[in-house]
Amino acid sequence: xxxxxxxxxPAGGINQERVEMATQELDMITDIFNRIVSSCxxxxxxxxxxxxxxxxxxxxxxxxxVAKFFxxxxxxxxxxxxxxxxxxxxxxxxxxx
Amino acid sequence: MDxxxxxxxxxxxxxxxxxxxxxxxxxxxxSSLVERCFNSCCNDFTSKALSSKEVHxxxxxxxxxxxxxxxxAPPPQEQCVLNxxxxxxxxxxxxxxxxxxxxxxxxxxxMNK
Numbered sequence: 001x002x003x004x005x006x007x008x009x010p011a012g013g014i015n016q017e018r019v020e021m022a023t024q025e026l027d028m029i030t031d032i033f034n035r036i037v038s039s040c041x042x043x044x045x046x047x048x049x050x051x052x053x054x055x056x057x058x059x060x061x062x063x064x065x066v067a068k069f070f071x072x073x074x075x076x077x078x079x080x081x082x083x084x085x086x087x088x089x090x091x092x093x094x095x096x097x
Numbered sequence: 098m099d100x101x102x103x104x105x106x107x108x109x110x111x112x113x114x115x116x117x118x119x120x121x122x123x124x125x126x127x128s129s130l131v132e133r134c135f136n137s138c139c140n141d142f143t144s145k146a147l148s149s150k151e152v153h154x155x156x157x158x159x160x161x162x163x164x165x166x167x168x169x170a171p172p173p174q175e176q177c178v179l180n181x182x183x184x185x186x187x188x189x190x191x192x193x194x195x196x197x198x199x200x201x202x203x204x205x206x207x208m209n210k
Contacts, residue, residue: 014106014110019111
């Protein structure tokens, strides 16, 4: 999932493969960030908008929301890898990450 | 994301890409924010003006404790929109800060696998 220096490239040139991978990683991270902003806003911030500042409760909620999101991200990733490994050992043809 | 392994040409290329994506992201955020605040705040169409509802706040007379249980009127539409925008931007900033902390952790864990 992380970017590893890969592919042979001319010393001053542009290796399309590396740029492509870096772009994909950037897209993925941006997507996760936008989802977190959207989800945590829905969960933590009331829509009354009585004031323009975050109150203490909302701030704490946001911190915890982001932490939980990453936890869930990790758990789901582990589970998917386990499923992928199990499918892989059962026989070829299962999808791999 | 570690760009130090890339050549200067690649880094320059990536910087241009990042700049373009940031602009796109900003435009997307702007329009979604407008929609969000409109949906939350503007529910009264008896007039075209935004601050159509005049709300008079009387100082609470706390000898009469029933004011604490009476429903409080929502803020006028314009103030609501301003608060909504402010709050979202602060929220986004805070999420960004926490995200950066956790992201560093996540990336580090992935590299070590």
